[in-house]
Amino acid sequence: MAKLEEVDSSTNLQAIHDRNLKKKRMKENLTGYAIISPWLIGFLALVIGPMIASFYLSFTNYNLLSSAQWTGIDNYVNILTNDGRFRQALTVTLIFVFVSTPLKLLFALFLAMLFNTGRKGTSVFTTIYYIPSIIGGSVAIAVVWRILFGRNGAVNEFVQALGFSGVNWIGNPDTALSVLILLVVWQFGSPMIIFLAGLRQIPQELYEAAAVDGASAFTKFMKITIPLLTPVIFFNLVMQTIGAFMTFTQAYLITGGGPMDSTLFYALYLYEVAFEYLRMGYASAMAWILLVLIAGITLVFFLSSKYWVYYESEGGR
Amino acid sequence: MNKNNQRLLRDVIYYVFVTAFGFLMIYPILWMFASSVKPATEIFNNAISLIPSVVMWENYPIGWQGFGRTGFDVFFRNSAIVTTLVVIGTVFSASIVAYGFARINFKFKKILFACLMATVMLPVQITLIPQYILFHNIGWVNTFYPLIVPAFLGGAPFFVFLLIQFIRGIPRELDEAAIVDGCSTIGVFWRIILPLLKPALVTVALFSFMWTWDDFLGPLIYLNSANLHTVTIGLRNFMDADGGTNWGPLLAMSSLSLVPQFILFAFFQKYLVQGIATTGLK
Structure with a gap:
């Protein structure tokens, strides 16, 4: 009897314990959800909901005023086969991304190396070189760029002082894109700071050992600096490439996509289609194509990283 | 020699x-x-x-007078309102959400965390149009709400991620000691985590200030009336208004529009540089 009671009370205890644990877990779940609720609401209402809506709209004709009309894959077919301006936008964007990003990273790496030589005053220089990347995206700088590269701007004055004839940099389809590329490359300060942080992580002993072995500066750069910096290069490459694909403000303000669509960036054309022509369905389809494009390129970077990014923990490649 | x-x-x-x-x-x-x-x-x-x-x-x-009937006093005031509220919203909501992800165990946390990370790199263009339709339908176009409210709903996912990483670096023993002393979950956040989070919050506040002050696309899409325009839109319209004859005053206002950034840069340079070096924020 006593024994039976003992068993009984122990199972009782177990049950109480279980119930308490369940209660505790339940409470923890509730607290957790309450605490992340701001993000959760935002995620559902401003990300997932809109993404579903955007996907649906991409198969319709929708102009905000009348209700959406289902058109199947027409939008996608028209974009990919029938839209000359889309092809132009894609070409311009790809040129822009694959010219400006490598240039920006080259400048960033070169100056980061210069500022990593341990000389005095480098922190002041780092600051100065970094300023353009904080304010480069502002309207104020767009205004400055428009005047500096205008017909009678300072750039032409300089060019003419050197004895060449001036160019209407912004008004000429051959040069307008380079003006925007220059503006983006000018903002190499933030990747430079990331490179600098990466360079400082490289153990000095490696260079000392290489020096003992009589390695030249170039060999040290190729065999120590570059391999150990590849994770940082990879990070900068991915971030800057994705960022470049979405460039909008500066092109909108400086060239407006012109002249003759020579700077019609993808984001700019998408804005035009959506908010000037109010072709929201067509623009949604363009947005999905952009997402697939960016995801595809990012995926290629990640897949290729196996072959060129050096991760120390894996003992090499 | x-x-x-x-x-x-x-x-x-x-x-x-x-x-x-x-x-x-x-x-x-x-x-x-x-x-x-x-x-x-x-x-x-x-x-x-x-x-x-x-x-x-x-x-x-001369520039301060603006053009048409709206002066730059209005544009600066609007930018200040939007930016202040966005910074407050971002700092508050991103830090509490980060605390939830870093410290509390709840169902589906891993999946939700993956969702958070997936949105970090999501191009704005994907959600831009349906968000506009949503705000249009609830009558928020031509108000500050579309610019401000998202900041109170977690803000930019990148900030949440940054703060999660930071909180993970705070020893859990501190939380546990506070709980033994009778602190509630919110109490731990308020008394233990938040004070230690200060340097990271300064970084978040700085970047959200700079991005919002500079933001052009949001105000361009959502604000129609001149008396709601921010400095960025005001400058754009000023640039186009006189067909480009008023360059001096335009450049004066351009310079003025960058003053807040320069002041922050002068005082908080260390936080900015650290923020970039450790997280790759722009």
Whole structure:
């Protein structure tokens, strides 16, 4: 009897314990959800909901005023086969991304190396070189760029002082894109700071050992600096490439996509289609194509990283 | 001796190059400030020069008047309202959400965390159009709400991620000790986590300030009335308003629009540089 009671009370205890644990877990779940609720609401209402809506709209004709009309894959077919301006936008964007990003990273790496030589005053220089990347995206700088590269701007004055004839940099389809590329490359300060942080992580002993072995500066750069910096290069490459694909403000303000669509960036054309022509369905389809494009390129970077990014923990490649 | 000379020469070349290139880097900015006090004729004649023949401070009050019927006092006020509320919303909501992800165990946390990370790199263009339709349907177009409310709903996912990483670095023993002392979950956040999170919050506040102050696309899409326009839109319209004749005042207002950034940069440079170096924020 006593024994039976003992068993009984122990199972009782177990049950109480279980119930308490369940209660505790339940409470923890509730607290957790309450605490992340701001993000959760935002995620559902401003990300997932809109993404579903955007996907649906991409198969319709929708102009905000009348209700959406289902058109199947027409939008996608028209974009990919029938839209000359889309092809132009894609070409311009790809040129822009694959010219400006490598240039920006080259400048960033070169100056980061210069500022990593341990000389005095480098922190002041780092600051100065970094300023353009904080304010480069502002309207104020767009205004400055428009005047500096205008017909009678300072750039032409300089060019003419050197004895060449001036160019209407912004008004000429051959040069307008380079003006925007220059503006983006000018903002190499933030990747430079990331490179600098990466360079400082490289153990000095490696260079000392290489020096003992009589390695030249170039060999040290190729065999120590570059391999150990590849994770940082990879990070900068991915971030800057994705960022470049979405460039909008500066092109909108400086060239407006012109002249003759020579700077019609993808984001700019998408804005035009959506908010000037109010072709929201067509623009949604363009947005999905952009997402697939960016995801595809990012995926290629990640897949290729196996072959060129050096991760120390894996003992090499 | 010879070696010393060689080193001296290398140092000289180094500093000459770094200084000259640095000057070229900030030339456009110096040029903007210099030209903002130039007489109109000198912005294009003698364009390269950074020294005006006479200092025309008048460009500032003339620019401040704006154009049409709206002055820059209105634009600056609007930018200040939007930016302040966005910074408050972001700091508050991103830190509490990060605390939830870093410290509390709840069902589906891993999946939700993956969702958070997936949105970090999501192009704005994907959600831009349906968000606009949503805000249009609830009557929020031509108000500040579409610019401000998202900040209170977690803000940019990147900030949440940054803060999660930071909180993970805070020893859990501190939380546990506080719980033993009778602190609630919120109490731990308020008394333990938040004070220790301060440096990371400064970084988040700085970047959200800079991004919001600079934001052009959001105000362009959502704000129609001139009396709601932010500085960025005001400047754009000012640039187009007179067909480009009022360059001096335009550059004066451009310079003024960057003053908040320069002040923050001067005081919080360390946080900015650290923020970029550790997380890759722009």
